[in-house]
Amino acid sequence: MLGKLVDGELQKADGRILVYEDVVVANPREEDYRKAGYKDIKDNPLEEMDGYTQVAEYTETEDKIIINYHYEEATDDVE
Amino acid sequence: MTVADNYDIEKQETNGTTKVFSFNFYTSSKDFVKVILEVDGEQSVVPSTDYTIKLNTVGGNVTFTRAPASGGYIIITRETPREQETSFATSSGFPAKTVEGRFDKLTAMIQEMQDTDNRTPSFPVGTELNVTLPLPEAGKALVWNDDEDNLENSETTFDEIVSDAISAKNDAVTAKEAAETAQGKAEDAQRGAEAAQAAAEIAQGKAEDAKTSAENTVAGFDDHADSKIGEVNTLVGQAEGYATVAENKANAAAGSANDASGYATAASGYASAASTSASNAAAWAEGTDEEVEALGGEHSAKEWNSILSSSIGDATLTIQRNSEQLATFTANSSTDTTVNIYVPTTPEEINALPATTTINDLTSSSQQDALNSGITSTGVAQITTNKNNITSISAVIPVQATDQNQLADKSFVNSSIATNTANFIGTFNSVAELEGYVGPVTNNDYAFVVDTDSAGNTTYDRYKYTDATTPASWVFEYTLNNSSFTSNQWAAINSGATPELIDQITTNKNAIGTLLNLNTSTKTDLVNALNEVNNTASGKVSDVTIGGNSIVTNGVAEIPSSSGSVAGVVKLSNSLTSVSNSIALTPSAINNLYEGVITGVGTYDRTATYAVGDKVRSDSGYFECITAITTPHAWNASEWTQITIQGQIDEKVDDVTINGTSIVSSGVAAIPIAATSGDYGLVKFGSTASGLQIASGTGNLSIYAATSQNIIDKTNANRPIVSSNLDYAVKVGVTTNGNSLTDTEKTNALTWLGAEKIVALSSGDSLTFDKNTTYSGGEVTSFSITGASSPTATFVSEIYFSSGVTATTITYNSTINWLDGSDSLITSNGVTTFVPAVSTRYNLLIWYDGSQWNGIAKAV
Numbered sequence: 001m002l003g004k005l006v007d008g009e010l011q012k013a014d015g016r017i018l019v020y021e022d023v024v025v026a027n028p029r030e031e032d033y034r035k036a037g038y039k040d041i042k043d044n045p046l047e048e049m050d051g052y053t054q055v056a057e058y059t060e061t062e063d064k065i066i067i068n069y070h071y072e073e074a075t076d077d078v079e
Numbered sequence: 080m081t082v083a084d085n086y087d088i089e090k091q092e093t094n095g096t097t098k099v100f101s102f103n104f105y106t107s108s109k110d111f112v113k114v115i116l117e118v119d120g121e122q123s124v125v126p127s128t129d130y131t132i133k134l135n136t137v138g139g140n141v142t143f144t145r146a147p148a149s150g151g152y153i154i155i156t157r158e159t160p161r162e163q164e165t166s167f168a169t170s171s172g173f174p175a176k177t178v179e180g181r182f183d184k185l186t187a188m189i190q191e192m193q194d195t196d197n198r199t200p201s202f203p204v205g206t207e208l209n210v211t212l213p214l215p216e217a218g219k220a221l222v223w224n225d226d227e228d229n230l231e232n233s234e235t236t237f238d239e240i241v242s243d244a245i246s247a248k249n250d251a252v253t254a255k256e257a258a259e260t261a262q263g264k265a266e267d268a269q270r271g272a273e274a275a276q277a278a279a280e281i282a283q284g285k286a287e288d289a290k291t292s293a294e295n296t297v298a299g300f301d302d303h304a305d306s307k308i309g310e311v312n313t314l315v316g317q318a319e320g321y322a323t324v325a326e327n328k329a330n331a332a333a334g335s336a337n338d339a340s341g342y343a344t345a346a347s348g349y350a351s352a353a354s355t356s357a358s359n360a361a362a363w364a365e366g367t368d369e370e371v372e373a374l375g376g377e378h379s380a381k382e383w384n385s386i387l388s389s390s391i392g393d394a395t396l397t398i399q400r401n402s403e404q405l406a407t408f409t410a411n412s413s414t415d416t417t418v419n420i421y422v423p424t425t426p427e428e429i430n431a432l433p434a435t436t437t438i439n440d441l442t443s444s445s446q447q448d449a450l451n452s453g454i455t456s457t458g459v460a461q462i463t464t465n466k467n468n469i470t471s472i473s474a475v476i477p478v479q480a481t482d483q484n485q486l487a488d489k490s491f492v493n494s495s496i497a498t499n500t501a502n503f504i505g506t507f508n509s510v511a512e513l514e515g516y517v518g519p520v521t522n523n524d525y526a527f528v529v530d531t532d533s534a535g536n537t538t539y540d541r542y543k544y545t546d547a548t549t550p551a552s553w554v555f556e557y558t559l560n561n562s563s564f565t566s567n568q569w570a571a572i573n574s575g576a577t578p579e580l581i582d583q584i585t586t587n588k589n590a591i592g593t594l595l596n597l598n599t600s601t602k603t604d605l606v607n608a609l610n611e612v613n614n615t616a617s618g619k620v621s622d623v624t625i626g627g628n629s630i631v632t633n634g635v636a637e638i639p640s641s642s643g644s645v646a647g648v649v650k651l652s653n654s655l656t657s658v659s660n661s662i663a664l665t666p667s668a669i670n671n672l673y674e675g676v677i678t679g680v681g682t683y684d685r686t687a688t689y690a691v692g693d694k695v696r697s698d699s700g701y702f703e704c705i706t707a708i709t710t711p712h713a714w715n716a717s718e719w720t721q722i723t724i725q726g727q728i729d730e731k732v733d734d735v736t737i738n739g740t741s742i743v744s745s746g747v748a749a750i751p752i753a754a755t756s757g758d759y760g761l762v763k764f765g766s767t768a769s770g771l772q773i774a775s776g777t778g779n780l781s782i783y784a785a786t787s788q789n790i791i792d793k794t795n796a797n798r799p800i801v802s803s804n805l806d807y808a809v810k811v812g813v814t815t816n817g818n819s820l821t822d823t824e825k826t827n828a829l830t831w832l833g834a835e836k837i838v839a840l841s842s843g844d845s846l847t848f849d850k851n852t853t854y855s856g857g858e859v860t861s862f863s864i865t866g867a868s869s870p871t872a873t874f875v876s877e878i879y880f881s882s883g884v885t886a887t888t889i890t891y892n893s894t895i896n897w898l899d900g901s902d903s904l905i906t907s908n909g910v911t912t913f914v915p916a917v918s919t920r921y922n923l924l925i926w927y928d929g930s931q932w933n934g935i936a937k938a939v
Contacts, residue, residue: 016886016914017907024893026914027886029861 002030002038003065005058010065013038040064046071080105082183083137086190088156090117095149102155103138107184114141115154122154156194159187220377233375240376241383244363251359469916472902473938501525506539506573513542513553522546526553527573536560568851568873571832578837587811623771623780625738625759636771636780686711694722769797840880848876848925855879863890864925872929879922882915889915895925895932902938 002013018028020036028036039060046054046069054069082105089102106112109132114125130143141155165181167174202208210229212221218236223229233240362370365381378386396408398418408416423429439447454462504526507513513528527539538560542553622629623636630636683695689708694701702719734741735748737759742748753760762771772783785798790811800808840846840856845863851874858881867874880887897904897913902921905914913936915921924935 015907017905017912019893019908019910019912022893024891024895024910024912026889026891026912029888032888032890 001041002033003041004033004036004038005060005065008058010041010056010058010067012041041067043067045069080136080179080183082186082190084190085137086157086187086194088154088194090152090154093147093149093151093153096146098143098146100141100143100153100155101138102141104157104190105137105183105187106134106139106157106159107180107187109134109139111157111159111187112139112141113156113158115156116147116151117154118148118151125153157187157191159184159191161188220375222372222375237377241363241380244359244374244376244380247359248363251355465916469903469919501543503575503577504544505575510540510542510553520544522551525556527559530558532558532560568875627738635782638780683714684711685713689718695719769795770799840878846876846878848874848927851875853877853879857881858883859887860885861888861890864892864895866892866927866932870927870932872927875924875926877922877924879920881920882917884917886917887915889913892932895934897934897936901934901936903936 004011004013013028013030013033016027018025018032018036023036025032025036040063042064044067049071051074052071053074055072057068057070059066059068086104088104089100091097091100102112112132114127114130115122116125117123129145130141133140133142141153147153163181165177167177202210208228212230213232216232218238219232219234220237220240221230222233224231235243359374362374363376363379366379368378368382371377371379371382393409393411398405398407398420400420405420406416406418423431442450501523502521502525504513504516504518504520504524506527506529507516508529510528513526516526522545524544526542526544528542530538530540532538538558540558541556543556545551545554548554623631623638625638630638680694680696680701683697683702687708688711689695689704691704691707693704695704696702697714699721701722703722704718705720706718708718735743735750737750740759742750751758751760753762768783770783772781773779774781782801783798784801784804785795785808787804787807789795789798790800790804790808836851837853837855840854840859840862842859842861844854844856844859845865846854847865848867848870853876856879860883862880864878891913893910893912895913897911901913903914903916903919904911906912913923913934916938919938922937922939924937926933
């Protein structure tokens with residue numbers, strides 16, 4: 001899976017349209033995504049732990065985007 | 080000579096190089112020498128052509144023409160013919176030499192027989208046998224008969240003997256096992272007998288104890304006699320019981336002993352037979368030939384194995400897994416070998432495989448494709464949803480185009496694209512005119528009808544000729560706004576130019592290419608080519624001048640009337656064409672001259688109109704109109720001025736010159752004929768019109784242009800191309816024989832003409848829209864579109880392509896405004912884009928309207 005960090009959010013390469021700069025790519029291929037700056041995603045999920053949620057942190061290197069997580073205590077949804 | 084007893088047959092090994100082999104025995108002729116080649120035990124007589132023989136006094140040499148191959152033997156022997164060819168007649172002399180020779184020959188024969196005898200089996204000296212071999216029988220062995228005095232064939236074949244030996248061996252093993260079983264049963268019987276004896280002894284002891292106890296009891300305890308008797312009886316009973324048991328056991332033991340004896344006897348017999356069989360089997364298995372022969376055979380199995388072992392291989396089976404050797408098994412192994420090739424059957428076992436194992440090692444290629452595609456169940460569901468959406472979109476596309484919706488007639492577009500049979504018929508001013516068209520027309524042909532919309536703009540209604548109706552008719556399809564195309568484009572559309580016509584133009588152009596040396600393709604070059612045609616025309620007149628000034632205007636060379644400083648011609652009266660100095664200028668003559676000069680001047684006509692300068696004649700003289708008379712009326716002198724003779728004479732020429740040089744001689748102005756020397760003069764015209772002509776009736780000089788046939792036939796080269804036949808000449812110039820246009824020339828010509836071109840579209844192409852072009856391709860996986868940097872407002876291009884099972888990837892500028900009504904549009908984040916669907920053919924129309932790029936996508 002490829003992805004790109006845009007304003008701190010991870011956009012994954014899974015759509016039928018790729019728009020970057022002033023170019024539209026319909027039915028983009030992997031090479032199109034890479035040309036648009038998308039990189040390989042390396043996901044390092046933690047084991048599930050009751051009472052905690054995993055919060056992702058993104059680190060971008062020259063050739064990949066690394067997703068690391070840390071635990072945060074789960075909070076009940078406000079009714 | 081004498082013959083020594085040295086007849087030793089020579090047998091020498093060959094080495095591939097030795098050609099000369101010697102022998103040391105006597106022979107009277109080299110013809111008696113016999114040479115044999117032995118290879119692998121097989122002997123063959125060597126043809127005498129393969130060697131030569133040189134005899135010495137005793138012995139000689141055999142020299143081969145080619146050294147025999149190594150690994151064999153050359154055997155040199157002697158074969159003296161057993162014949163006596165010499166006839167001895169009674170003679171006074173003794174033919175010693177001849178007789179000696181005959182004895183030598185006989186001696187040689189005897190030696191050869193001795194050699195044969197040495198190689199023949201024989202019995203020891205003193206043996207009184209008269210042995211005759213029996214007739215051969217397949218598979219049987221020679222054995223001595225029961226009387227041991229002659230040979231005979233064995234009763235059974237050798238194979239049967241071997242089989243019998245194996246059976247005997249098996250019988251011996253069975254007998255041995257039976258003997259062992261019998262021995263066991265005998266031992267069991269012995270143990271039973273011993274048990275019976277012990278039981279009997281116990282019973283006897285009990286009985287004796289009972290007797291003693293009874294006697295003791297009777298003697299010692301009278302008071303309790305009865306009870307004791309009872310006890311004694313009980314004991315006796317018990318003793319009797321024990322005795323009975325002992326007897327039974329003894330009987331059983333006896334029976335068992337008898338059985339054991341029988342078994343033992345049988346076992347003894349079996350053992351004896353087994354011993355014999357085992358002995359025979361041992362002999363058959365690995366005994367000496369003498370031992371086997373004693374049993375009627377030839378060799379033991381071991382010996383046969385030794386004899387036959389050379390033909391039995393001893394290969395080794397190597398068992399591998401992925402080239403890794405797991406085990407080996409040799410054919411003559413005495414023990415079994417088991418190899419377990421591990422095959423994982425559960426996910427846990429698969430996970431336990433070495434780290435180098437990949438999913439590709441465990442799956443088929445089709446399974447790998449499915450895994451690599453990344454299609455999840457969610458993706459499949461999405462595909463299904465998209466398919467349904469496409470079906471829904473397709474369902475709402477109208478079959479027939481309307482004014483409000485110009486989506487194409489799908490069946491028509493499909494048929495047109497598929498068959499490419501639609502022809503442009505033309506542009507008509509009305510539907511009635513179109514329907515009145517009587518030329519050839521076929522299904523799907525199309526035409527335009529000029530119309531005007533509500534805003535007063537000229538529009539073009541497209542009609543399709545269809546045979547779907549009865550009768551076939553023209554059916555309205557859609558309307559094109561006049562502003563959609565440039566005038567050149569409309570001209571191209573209205574011209575009906577088709578690729579076939581363009582090809583024909585190219586062919587025709589090529590046909591005349593050589594003649595006109597058309598080797599370029601620009602408009603300027605084409606004009607130059609036409610000028611070249613003019614300049615090379617033999618005898619043509621490119622211009623007409625008088626005094627260096629051209630008198631050609633709009634292609635007409637008009638010689639002016641002589642006036643003032645203007646050189647020209649004068650028109651004289653016929654009556655004055657012959658003037659003689661002898662004619663005196665009398666008043667009458669002057670009057671005649673006067674009238675002649677003003678020939679054609681009539682009297683005043685009150686019913687006519689006159690312009691200023693017009694002249695009339697009256698009884699009082701000649702008058703020139705000074706006030707235009709536009710309404711006929713009676714003579715009014717104020718409107719006229721009288722012309723005096725002197726004035727007329729003054730107006731006449733004093734001299735006639737051409738370019739300042741008088742041509743008057745002796746009162747005669749002789750206008751010379753123009754000559755090539757450079758002199759001025761008049762030109763005349765031949766009877767056949769060439770480049771110039773005098774118009775009939777007017778006398779006007781004009782160009783006699785080349786006729787259409789002249790242009791086609793390339794004849795009358797002095798007739799020029801003028802404005803009226805320029806187009807025709809150009810058309811002929813590019814439609815008759817000549818060189819073929821290069822692709823670049825075609826492209827440039829089409830561009831110059833403003834005609835549309837069609838370019839093949841392939842996967843990976845990068846299209847730059849810099850001119851009006853139609854790109855057409857089959858299934859393409861990807862392409863990109865880039866607009867020209869400075870597009871014109873009249874730019875328009877079309878793209879035809881098919882999106883395959885994997886949807887086509889298209890890269891284009893985000894500024895393209897995809898119009899509503901297009902197919903396969905997706906709006907995301909406020910941006911509407913065209914995204915091709917799978918397995919769909921599209922027609923894209925992209926144009927620039929002066930401010931932005933626009934696009935329409937149609938699934939066809």
